[in-house]
Amino acid sequence: MKFAHLIWGNLARKKLRTTLTLLSILVAFVLYGILCAVKQALIGGVALAGADRLIVRHKVSIIQLLPESYQARMEKIPGVAAAVHQTWFGGIYQDPKNFFMQSPVVPEEFMRMFPEFLLPPEQMKAWLATRTGAVVGRNTADRFQFKIGDKIPIQSPIWGQKTWEFDLVGIYDGAKKGTDTTAMFFRYDFFNESRAERGKGLVGWYAIRVKDPAQAAEVAQRVDAEFENSPAETRTEPEGAFVQGFANQMGNIALIVASILAAVFFTILLVTGSTMSQAVRERLGELGVLKAIGFTNGQLLGFVLAESCLLALLGGGLGLGLAWLFAARGDPTGGMLPLFHLSTGDLVTGVAIALGLGLLTGIFPALTAMRLHVADALRRM
Amino acid sequence: MSQPQSNGSPLVRIDGVEKYFQRGAEKIHVLAELNLTVAPGEFLALMGPSGSGKSTLLNLIGGLDRPTKGTVTVAGERIDQLSDRQLADWRARHIGFVFQLYNLIPVLNAERNVELPLLLTHLTGAQRAKHVAAALALVGLSHRAKHFPRTMSGGEQQRVGIARGIVTDPTLLLCDEPTGDLDRKAGDEILDLLGALNREQGKTIVMVTHDPHASARASRTVHLFKGQITSEAVK
Numbered sequence: 240m241k242f243a244h245l246i247w248g249n250l251a252r253k254k255l256r257t258t259l260t261l262l263s264i265l266v267a268f269v270l271y272g273i274l275c276a277v278k279q280a281l282i283g284g285v286a287l288a289g290a291d292r293l294i295v296r297h298k299v300s301i302i303q304l305l306p307e308s309y310q311a312r313m314e315k316i317p318g319v320a321a322a323v324h325q326t327w328f329g330g331i332y333q334d335p336k337n338f339f340m341q342s343p344v345v346p347e348e349f350m351r352m353f354p355e356f357l358l359p360p361e362q363m364k365a366w367l368a369t370r371t372g373a374v375v376g377r378n379t380a381d382r383f384q385f386k387i388g389d390k391i392p393i394q395s396p397i398w399g400q401k402t403w404e405f406d407l408v409g410i411y412d413g414a415k416k417g418t419d420t421t422a423m424f425f426r427y428d429f430f431n432e433s434r435a436e437r438g439k440g441l442v443g444w445y446a447i448r449v450k451d452p453a454q455a456a457e458v459a460q461r462v463d464a465e466f467e468n469s470p471a472e473t474r475t476e477p478e479g480a481f482v483q484g485f486a487n488q489m490g491n492i493a494l495i496v497a498s499i500l501a502a503v504f505f506t507i508l509l510v511t512g513s514t515m516s517q518a519v520r521e522r523l524g525e526l527g528v529l530k531a532i533g534f535t536n537g538q539l540l541g542f543v544l545a546e547s548c549l550l551a552l553l554g555g556g557l558g559l560g561l562a563w564l565f566a567a568r569g570d571p572t573g574g575m576l577p578l579f580h581l582s583t584g585d586l587v588t589g590v591a592i593a594l595g596l597g598l599l600t601g602i603f604p605a606l607t608a609m610r611l612h613v614a615d616a617l618r619r620m
Numbered sequence: 621m622s623q624p625q626s627n628g629s630p631l632v633r634i635d636g637v638e639k640y641f642q643r644g645a646e647k648i649h650v651l652a653e654l655n656l657t658v659a660p661g662e663f664l665a666l667m668g669p670s671g672s673g674k675s676t677l678l679n680l681i682g683g684l685d686r687p688t689k690g691t692v693t694v695a696g697e698r699i700d701q702l703s704d705r706q707l708a709d710w711r712a713r714h715i716g717f718v719f720q721l722y723n724l725i726p727v728l729n730a731e732r733n734v735e736l737p738l739l740l741t742h743l744t745g746a747q748r749a750k751h752v753a754a755a756l757a758l759v760g761l762s763h764r765a766k767h768f769p770r771t772m773s774g775g776e777q778q779r780v781g782i783a784r785g786i787v788t789d790p791t792l793l794l795c796d797e798p799t800g801d802l803d804r805k806a807g808d809e810i811l812d813l814l815g816a817l818n819r820e821q822g823k824t825i826v827m828v829t830h831d832p833h834a835s836a837r838a839s840r841t842v843h844l845f846k847g848q849i850t851s852e853a854v855k
Contacts, residue, residue, distance in 0.1 A: 241739050248727035528723045531684055532737050532784075533712025535705055613684045617719070 242538075246545050249518070257550070260514045264554025264596070265561070267507045268589060271500055272562020275585035278496045279417070280576035282482070291452040292352070293459055294481035295322075295445040298472040302327075304441035305471050307431075313447060316465055318458035320450045323352045326430070326443035330393035330403065332383070339379045340422040341393060342443075343430035352446055355414040362387070362409030370429045374409035376420025378569075385410070391423075398434045417578055446478070504592065512600040515547045519604035526608050527616025540609040547601025548594060555593025559586055629696075630657035631792065631824050632681055637690030639676055639847075650676045651687070651847040658792075663818040663825045665838035673847040674828045675796060681826060682715050682794045683707045695791050712740040716785030720797035722777040724769040724784075731756065731765040734783045741788065755783040759813060775806030782813060786823065793817065795827040799834050811837045 250257050295313070297303035304326075313322040328341035346366050350358060358366075358374060366372045375385055385391065389407045405425050413420045431439060449458045459475035466473045476484070519526070526539055559581075565571075566581040639651040650673045658664050658681075666674040679685040680692050683699045692700045695714060702710060716737075724733045731752050738748040756762050759779040769777050778798060785793055795814065799807030815837050817823040827838060835841045836855075843851045 241745070244732060245725075245728070245736075245739075248725070248732075252727050524723070525725055528717075528719070528725070529736070530708065531682070531711065531717050533708050533710075533715075533740050535708040537705075614679050617684070617723070 242542065242545075246542060246549060249522070249542075249546055250550060252522075253518070256514060256518075260511055260550060261554045261557075263510050264507055264551060264593075265558040267503045268555045268558025268593065269562045269565075270503055270558075271589055271592070272559050272581050272585070273565060274496045274500060275589075276562070276566040276579050276581045277576065278492055279582055279585070280570070280579040281492045291449050291455070292478040293447040293449060293455060293462070293475050294478050295447060295462055295473050295475045296443075296481070298463075298474045301444060303471070304438065304443060305445065305473065307440045307442050309445065309466065309471075309473075312465060313445060313462060316458065316461050318450050318454050318461065320448040321348065321352060322445050322447045323348045324427070324442035324445050325349075326427075326441075327397075328393070328395060328430075329397045330395045332391065332393055337383070339375075339382075342422060342424055343427040344424045345427050346424075349424065352448060355418045356411045356420075357414055358409050358411040362411075365408040366426070369406055369408050370426060371404065371406045372408040373405035373423055373425035374411055375407065375423040377410055377412050378420040379423065380410045393423075398430075398438070403433070417580070417582070419578055447475070504596070508596060508600060511547070511551065511596060512603070515543070515550075515600050515604045516607075518546075519543055519608055523608075523611060523616050526611055527613050530611065530613040531617060536609040539611070540605045543605035543608050544598065544601040547604070548597030551593045551597030551600065552590070555589060555596065559589045559593075631660040631662075631695060632656070632658035632826070633691075633693040634677070634680070635691045635693070637677075637680065637687040637692065639673070639680065639685070639688050649847055651680075654690070654847065654849060656842065656849065658824065658826060660824055661818070661822050663815070663837070663839045664827070665835035665841040666826065666828045666844060667830070667832075667835050667841055668844035668850075669830075671846075672844040674844050677844070678794055678796055678826060678828050681792070682717060683711050712737060712788070714791040716788065716790035716793045718778070718781050718785045718793065718795040718798045720800040722769070722774070722781040722801075724777055724780055726769050729766050729768050730761060730772070730780045730783075733769070733780055734787050736784060737788045751787055752783075755787040756780075758786070758817075759783045773806065774802050775809055778802060778806070778810050779813065782810070782817075786817065786821075791824065793823050793825045795825060797828055797830065799829070799831060804833075807831075807834065 295305070295309075297305055305324075307324065310322050310324055313319055323345060325342045325344055328343060330341050331337070332339070346363070350356060350363065356376075362374065366374055373391065379385070385407055387407055387410065391405045391407055392402050393405065394402045405423075411420065447458070447462065449455050455477060459477075462475040463473050529539060563581050563586065566579060570576045570579040572579075634654055634656040637651055637654045638649070640647050640649045642648075654677065656677075666677060668674045676685065680687055681694065683694075683702070686700050690700070691698055697710070699707065699710060725736070728736075734752045734755050735748055738751055743751070753762065753765070756765055759782050761776060761779050761783065764772060764776060764780075769780070772780070782798075793814075798814065799810050802810060811834055814825055814827070818825050818839075825838075827834070829835050839855050841853045842849055
């Protein structure tokens, strides 16, 4: 620490240059943080997907419906513990911009299948007692200031071109930080009776719980074999792959994010590397003086590396802090990215990248300082 | 301030030193078969025209460079055989440098500049501060301790440079044209200061200079020409 003023003094030597470099690094890390939060929102569900759950959808596409009667047949397949169905409702609350998912479900079996949704027992009881009852996740309830007892009108462009009115009987929370609490679930019996004749008895997709996650692949094959050569053949895949496939409709998100960040960090590497090289070149004479006084090669190497790491960690830390503050405010799109948040893992990776940036940009100037011949350096003063 | 006890042996002994630089195919001889001794407490001036080898000789005595041939012994230690790391440690313990252009670190104030050599010791912050204050007082700059080099005159900067050179109480103070960048008045003040350090503190000083007026302050003057000693004058 006794050398801190020397390292800090060198950083403060050219204030404008240091500030501009710091800002470049800061902007890069703000971008990193926000892109990580977007990636988390788009494919974060993959990590949270249940390892013991499979999703069964129509073989052609998810918008093709499956018979409700498949549920009983699925539950008889060896290795299947339970099966529940869901259907895309696609309703609009007041304005198309107010997007959140709605789905009719059979309450008890659905909540057993998805234990990550936490609903207080008295609200579950109220849901079972109310045909028009619905529950919404905490995120959406907070977003629209919904409270229990509210009537929620949802206009459906798919199911009968009418406004459906639901009674809010419960608000569920997520068991984990990243659990999606934006959806609204309501009773399937009410939905099935109230929808137009077209579509009655059909559902969107199924979720299956397997008895042994290690046997999931075999169970998936058995399910698809069960419905082979039927009018509605199925495609069964792990929940994680299903979520990934859904996200991949927009492209390979992880690759896109990684490519953008690689380009940004490569640019920052050049900018910071050039700044550090110039900073060291300008004071070769002073480094020679330090050597003459008795500072060792290793100490000079350490000074330059400490300087570049301090610069990168300051810029990176500030950038990550700003990105974290931005992400902490929640989904900036008003509903399109419900899982938008900057994870601890991404923050730690960000700090590691900043440190790597510091080391990489400092190492060559540091080696120059280390190899400096003292008598030559003094002549440069 | 202390000096090693003199037992009659020289503090610096240069034996048969040669130094040449290779520039392409050309071999440039800077020092040739040079022998020199410096006694403890002596104030030696090295004079000679540009290219005579006086700065190279000073660098060899200060462990900043190694001879091509011959030996350099300072305070009983063969420094021409030391590794880079050992030389750095040795310089920190034994040598104080004063440069022509002061060579202060511009981002550090006077006391921080003077403190630099002490950062290589095991002294605490409070002990370092005490030594720095003493060194600045010795050169008459206590009132400028918090000032940065850019706000000081050349003479003041050189006095800070001297304070930095003596703060660790080195065995040997090496001065490379310490008055070369100063006007006569400021130069005289610096020479007075060096003289006082030599007389009152017993500092052994080796000073490179072009200026006969400066060399007149030394107790002995050695003249170099083309890498060889041509004459000596003892005061």
